[in-house]
Amino acid sequence: MARNLELHPDRLLPADPSVRGLARELYASVAGLPIISPHGHTDPRWFAQDETFGNATDLLLVPDHYVFRMLYSQGVALEDLGVRNKGVDPRAAWRLFAERYWLFRGTPSRMWLDWVFAEAFGMGVQLSAETADLYYDTITDMLATDAFRPRALFDRYNIEVIATTESPLDTLEHHAAIRAENGRADGWQGKVITAYRPDPVIDPEFEGFQANLDLFSALTGEDCRTWTGYLAAHRQRRAFFASMGATSTDHGHPTAATANLSASEAAALFDRVASGNFHSSDAELFRAQMLTEMAGMSLEDGLVMQIHPGSFRNHNAALFERFGRDKGADIPMRTDFVHSLKPLLDRFGNERNLSIILFTLDESAYARELAPLAGHYPCLKLGPAWWFHDSPEGMKRFRHMITETAGFYNTVGFNDDTRAFLSIPARHDVARRIDCGFLAELVAEHRIEDWEAAELAQDLSYNLAKKAYNL
Amino acid sequence: MARNLELHPDRLLPADPSVRGLARELYASVAGLPIISPHGHTDPRWFAQDETFGNATDLLLVPDHYVFRMLYSQGVALEDLGVRNKGVDPRAAWRLFAERYWLFRGTPSRMWLDWVFAEAFGMGVQLSAETADLYYDTITDMLATDAFRPRALFDRYNIEVIATTESPLDTLEHHAAIRAENGRADGWQGKVITAYRPDPVIDPEFEGFQANLDLFSALTGEDCRTWTGYLAAHRQRRAFFASMGATSTDHGHPTAATANLSASEAAALFDRVASGNFHSSDAELFRAQMLTEMAGMSLEDGLVMQIHPGSFRNHNAALFERFGRDKGADIPMRTDFVHSLKPLLDRFGNERNLSIILFTLDESAYARELAPLAGHYPCLKLGPAWWFHDSPEGMKRFRHMITETAGFYNTVGFNDDTRAFLSIPARHDVARRIDCGFLAELVAEHRIEDWEAAELAQDLSYNLAKKAYNL
Amino acid sequence: MARNLELHPDRLLPADPSVRGLARELYASVAGLPIISPHGHTDPRWFAQDETFGNATDLLLVPDHYVFRMLYSQGVALEDLGVRNKGVDPRAAWRLFAERYWLFRGTPSRMWLDWVFAEAFGMGVQLSAETADLYYDTITDMLATDAFRPRALFDRYNIEVIATTESPLDTLEHHAAIRAENGRADGWQGKVITAYRPDPVIDPEFEGFQANLDLFSALTGEDCRTWTGYLAAHRQRRAFFASMGATSTDHGHPTAATANLSASEAAALFDRVASGNFHSSDAELFRAQMLTEMAGMSLEDGLVMQIHPGSFRNHNAALFERFGRDKGADIPMRTDFVHSLKPLLDRFGNERNLSIILFTLDESAYARELAPLAGHYPCLKLGPAWWFHDSPEGMKRFRHMITETAGFYNTVGFNDDTRAFLSIPARHDVARRIDCGFLAELVAEHRIEDWEAAELAQDLSYNLAKKAYNL
Incomplete structure (x- = not known):
């Protein structure tokens, strides 16, 4: 006999009846808010071509x-x-x-x-x-x-804006097509923007890095075998991405290491890396230096910078050989932020017009490193519980360990960060429920007032994401 | 005036009345299940000789x-x-x-x-x-x-099977005596099996290691001063242990380091180690290589492999000198799994017929490393909260940090892991209460259904341990 | 319209009604206890001169x-x-x-x-x-x-004793003045003691360290450019501090490193450090050795030793240059205790007449390292949740992760550790509420008896601090 499937209206809300009552009220006030999806990995082709799945x-x-x-x-x-x-x-x-x-x-x-x-x-x-x-x-x-084509679902799910993530080598033709459609009075009006994820041309250990440099040159007309040409190419592509709606960049490095080399040191490092004849420590230093370079460009062009460090990608070598990337074999590692970020922060940490959103897979850094850093440096904000921690318990740990030192307003709302399009509303719903439960507990313990919780529920569900990502 | 001692029937169940009701029901359904004790340190002599305590x-x-x-x-x-x-x-x-x-x-x-x-x-x-x-x-x-002799207590406590832990140098005479008893129609039927814990002949820094190698030779007739003889001796003793009921091995190394050396590198390393003239880094590498060798033998003979890493043994030097091992001065250390296990996993990680159960004293690895590893590699499972964490709060943290990524079915039920025989039922009782409380919370928050919780309560209390340890 | 400000009588107590009832009772029994403030950073001048704020x-x-x-x-x-x-x-x-x-x-x-x-x-x-x-x-x-002068507030807040923290170079004139006042029948009777914080003359990387050595010589008449003179100066100042009420020392090092050098090695290291021509690793080793030296002196003079490690001070270089120390830019770091403390513990770990109170900013060490160390070594106790963790959630994590292994009696009650005088009663009130909530949860889950919780509430709020600091 098949069991019934029913989504309980109180799911994920705290069990204690008095707290649940508060949580239910808060949740009711945000359940219907539009979805802001400022970072994720859906395929823009879906929305450009609107084919069935x-x-x-x-x-x-x-x-x-x-x-x-x-x-x-x-x-x-x-x-x-x-x-x-x-x-x-x-x-x-x-x-x-x-x-x-x-x-x-x-x-x-x-x-x-x-x-x-x-x-x-x-x-x-x-x-x-x-x-x-x-x-x-x-x-x-x-x-x-x-009714199940991408655009129909996008509209049905009340998505106000969604960001995809593309390589600098991407031509963004689908984004262009969507924008053209947006521009027609009778065209589809869904807002789909891109984000600049330059790992394939920044990480010397990325598959195909050397060929990618050549593509980068071809695409931009810059000589990406020289340090100045390479930097100019980034500037050019960032501007192009911004013209396709991008308000952010994204950086998925193995560590959070940053560097602050002199221009000549950086150029010499680039030469080694671009020659293909480099040590693994050069690769790490180059990634580190490029985070600082990207921060500098963000200060110029206003793109919000996201850093997603700490994943040991493709840990299962045999599986990677046979099935490629993103097959569930990326394993988090211990991640230091306090020393790693210092070079970048020494250079740009006090800039009020720079915004860097930090994510982590190492929860031990929440209360110890990330909340104190974000609770001090004007340029730092904390992204939501990420990946393995994008879960009810993960979100609770995030709020419990972050809030007392960083407050709510050094966080940026929710990211679904997914390629599973249909799960987007489910994920935002989980986040709203968990956040409302957390707020209800604070009210029940008289740590905030009920009217503050009501404001915060709106902020965490909607306002903060819009503001942090300039959407 | 002496205070009353009374064990409250609801002890350790969640305080919230609605959750407690659910937990109480779940607990009632598993409280009487037989005890499976797949890993521990009781003395087989107790059961063989049945003398008073x-x-x-x-x-x-x-x-x-x-x-x-x-x-x-x-x-x-x-x-x-x-x-x-x-x-x-x-x-x-x-x-x-x-x-x-x-x-x-x-x-x-x-x-x-x-x-x-x-x-x-x-x-x-x-x-x-x-x-x-x-x-x-x-x-x-x-x-x-x-009524207080070992066998009477064993029966009274409803122990279905208990595993002890022995060195390869142990003659297992008590296990043999118990098995002989088991074989007689009127004999005691308690099931007491052994487990293969080779640290004394694998860890070059173990007290008496060099003498142990000689004993190992004497016991097996192999030349344990040669790499091939040494490996053959392991194979022979593993088979003997299996004949005495062993279904598992156990490895208590300071770190989780593994290695994947070529046969000639391994032989050369063994020669250094067996010569007694080696560096501490050789000892670490040898332990690391032996975990991989043991995994290979487990693939051959089907013994489940347990790794208990991360204890700084005998931290108090003066106390150790005077009182010896196991005097409460073993202190946990930070433990890395993601890099440490890679060499072993590169070789055997994708084997479906290999089972490696990982334990940790470093809870920061639960959500960050262990759950993602066990939630991917077919050969990995996670042992329960261990030692200092074998406690109500420790068990709660384990479930809260492990379940969302590894699920329940990459865990293996409870281990009491104790030499305190009388505490065994108490420890299993604590585990059942805490697990039922956790399940009740999931039901109360509508994260699982009540009938699923009922199945899971049986699985966590009884089925998973039997299955994971082939009992 | 301005919102009402009202402090709810049940604030910070657990939301569950049955647990809250227990917690409320426990809290009521300790809310009015005098404040013991054994470690903090208020200014003794306030109490000596009693000027308005x-x-x-x-x-x-x-x-x-x-x-x-x-x-x-x-x-x-x-x-x-x-x-x-x-x-x-x-x-x-x-x-x-x-x-x-x-x-x-x-x-x-x-x-x-x-x-x-x-x-x-x-x-x-x-x-x-x-x-x-x-x-x-x-x-x-x-x-x-x-009514708002320092002494009036001190009395109004029911402070039984407060410790300030001074450098060995401090003349303690304000403490002397207060003691003189205490000695007069009609004088103010507030008890304000000092604590010996020698970082400025122990940490070779402290601002002005070389000049501090000269001041140290001038103040003590010892030649603080020689190792024996330097140690004698410490002994002399410790005795002077004790005469001004000090019962403790305090050490704020970047790490918890300790060393156990021979006398000649230590002297040679001191010579390098005192010459001003030393490597950063010399500075670290010197701080490490001095913790062990200070422990030795504590064994002689009975001063309780506090170690506050793990803060990356002045992380924001530009801000430090412009605004100086203590401007909210100190960021916690991962901190190892198990290896770091071993040299000191090898020498003094088994002394029953030595008391070392450990603090941490790295909560991952609570259950893994600190509770096992304090649950074994007679000389070790654990200080309360510190700094960023001196908060409701931080205190809860402390109790949840420490208690099962270290018990309550290897902890030392609450420290406010603040320079914000007016917040002292607020901070003690938070601690009492959170501790009573924790105890109430243990009672509600039948893990301790109600009469034990009542005793513990007194101990955690008052008795343990008096006892641990010999007040």
Whole structure:
């Protein structure tokens, strides 16, 4: 017998009845606010071309590394799930997933997926071996309808603005197409902007870095084998990205290291790196120096800078060789901020017109390093609980460990940071519920007033993200 | 006036009445399940010879480093407690403890001991200076009765299986005797198995390592001064341990370092180590390489591998000299897993038929490193909250920080990991209560369904341990 | 419309009604206990000279780095707040603060300040742009009255004893004056003691260290350019400080490193350091060795030793140059204790007549390192949650992560550790509320008995501090 699927209206709100009452009221006041999605990884092609998404497996299983990494950890082969394997029967892959859906008990994936199943697709029974085909057929059929095209979902989900993330080498043709559409009176009016993520031309250890420098030259007309040409190319592409709506850059380095080299030292380092004949410590120093260079350019052009450090990418070497990046094998590392950021902060830390948003996968830095840094330096703000910590418990730890030192106003609201488009409203909903629960607890313990909690609920759900990202 | 001692039926369950109701129901459904004790340090001689345990001090004070380290921290001399001192009057030692029992307020020792006092010995008043003699006499008298012999307690406590931990140099005669007993129709049927803990012949810095190599040779007939002979000796002893019921190995290294040397590098390293003329970095590398070798043998023989890293053993040099190992002076250290385990994982990480259970004393690794690793690699599982963290708060932190990324099914249920036999049911009881409280909270916040919580309560209390350890 | 300001009687107590009832009772039993303030940074001149405090800005804004760092992080210039700027209109500075008081939502500063506003100054409306002038005028007027002189406030706040913190180079004239006053039958009887904080003559990287050595010689008549003279000078000043009431020393080093050099190695190191021609690693080693030397002197003279490690002082170089020390730019760092303290512990760890109180800014060390160390070594105790963690959440984490391994009796009660005199009762009140809430939760979960919680509430609020600091 299949179990009912029902999303309880009080889910994720604190259990204590008096606190829950407060939380429910706060949540009700923000549940319907538009979604601001200032950082994420959706595909702009979806919104430019507005094609249907394919079948259930294509949309919900194959691209979701949260889901397939858990199945992989329990012995399911990635090939059998259709990852990098067009030969698999998508229904068979879906069944493998459905039969093991209980593995996700207690995980955020389970909550996001249940939301998608119930709210987006109207499923009334839980996913299981028994309901695998019902799910596959229902979802696949609905995805073929106009109501499930990307733009229709974008509108239905009340997304006010969404940012994608692109390499400097990207031509942004889809963003251009969307902007053209926006410009027509009868065109679609969804706001889809880009963000400048230069890792492929900044990280000397990125796959294809040397070829990327040549592409960077070709694209910009600058000589990106010289330090000055290389910097000019960045300036040019940043301006182009800004013209395509970008208000931010994003930097995904292994550490938070920054450097503050003299111009000649930096040029000499670049020459080593560009020659392809460099040591791993050169690569680290170059990434470090480039964070500082990017901060300098942000001060010029006003793009907000995001730093996402501390992931050991592609930890599973054999898996990476066979399946490539982003397959659930990125593992967080201990991350130092207090020493790492000092060179950049020595140069730009006191600038009031610079905004750097810090993220971490190392929660031990929240109260120890990040809150004190953001609670002092005018240029620093703290991004929300990220990736593995984008979860109810992760968000609670973030608020509990950050707020007392950094306050609420050195944080920037929520990021969904996802490529799983359908989960976006589910993720924002989780964040709003957890934040309202946290605020309700503060009110219940008389640490803030109820009217302050009401203001804060709006700020955390909507205002702070708009403000921090200049949206 | 002596205070009453009463174990409250709701102890350790969440205070909120609605959550407590749920927790109470869940707990009721698992409270009576048999105990699976897949890892611990009880003495097999107890079960083989079934002799009485001696007096209260011998059983409850002298061997319990949790207890005497606390007393020592507050100025009581270990000699006065009878530690390595046969000359002390056990009643006088017991009084020193009883007078200071209030020092244990808020500690798990207090909860385990109160359970033992009330449930095992039927004490109705609290331990204090005033009741010291009453306790000493009552307990000592009861210990002389047949009902308090090891096998009677084993049966009374509903232990389905217990694993002890032995060195490869151990002859396992007690296990053999128990198995012989098990084989007789009228013999005792208690299941007592061993586990292979090779630290004394793997860690070049272990006391007596060089002599141990010779014993290893003598015991196996292999030449354990050669790399191939040494490896063959391990294979032979592992097979012997398996024949004595072992389903697991256990490795207590200072760090989680692993290595992946070529066969010739490994042989050369072994030669240095076996020569006795080696650097401390050789010792670390050898331990690291041996974890990988052991993983390879586990893939051959199916023994589950446990890694317990990160304890700075015998931190108090003067105390170690006088009183030896395991005297409450082992202090946890920061432990890295993401880099340390990579060499082993590069070689065996994707094996579905290998099972490695990771423990930590560094809770900062839970959400950052361990859950992401176990939530990806098929061979990795996470052991329960260990040692200092085998406590109500420690268990809560474990579930809160592990579950969202690793789920429940990459964990392995509870280990009591103790040499304090009488505390075993108390410890499993604490774990069941805390887990049921955690599940009840998830239900109360509508993060899982009530029927899922009921299944999970059985899994966490019983099924997962059996499955993970092949019991 | 200005919002009411009212301090709720149940503030900071757990929200659950049954737990709150218990907590309220416990709190009621300790709310009125005298304040023991065994470590802090108030100015002894206040109590010696008993002059009025000046205006609202001078007292509450300019000296409070918690407050102005938050304003600075949000773009307010320190000059405009009157920090190192006599030219600013104090009322204008106050308005900048008042207009931004909402930035402090959820921070302990907000709670302390609201207590000061409501309890000390009787304000009935909240601080905001609208009430800025009302606040400024009311507070400034009241500060001019006798009731708001330092001694009157000291008495009103029921302070039994307060310790200040001075450099060995301080002449302690204010303490002498206070003691003379204490000695007169009709004199003020407030007990104000000092503490020996030798960083300026121990840390070779302290501003003015070389000149300080000369002052140290001049003050003591010892030749502080020789190792023996230098040590003798310490002994002499420690004795003088003890004669001025000191019962403790205090050490604010960047790390917790200790060393155990031979006398000749130590002398050679001192020569390098005193020559001014030394490496940064010499400075670190010298600080490390001096902790061990200070422990040795504590064993002789009975002064309790406090170690406050792990702050990266003056992280913001430009700000330090312009505004000096203690401007909200000290950032915590990861801190190791297990290796760092070993040299000192190897020498003195088992001394029962030595007392070393450890503090940390790195909460990841609580359960992993500090509780196990303090739960074993007789000489170690744990100081309360410190600085950034002197907050409701910080205190809760401290109790949750420390208690199970170290118990309550290896901790030392509360320190306010502040230079913000008016906030002292507010801070002790927060600590008492949080501790009572924690105890109430233990009772509600039947982990301790109610009568034990009642004893513990007294101990944590009053007894432990007196005992640990020999007051």
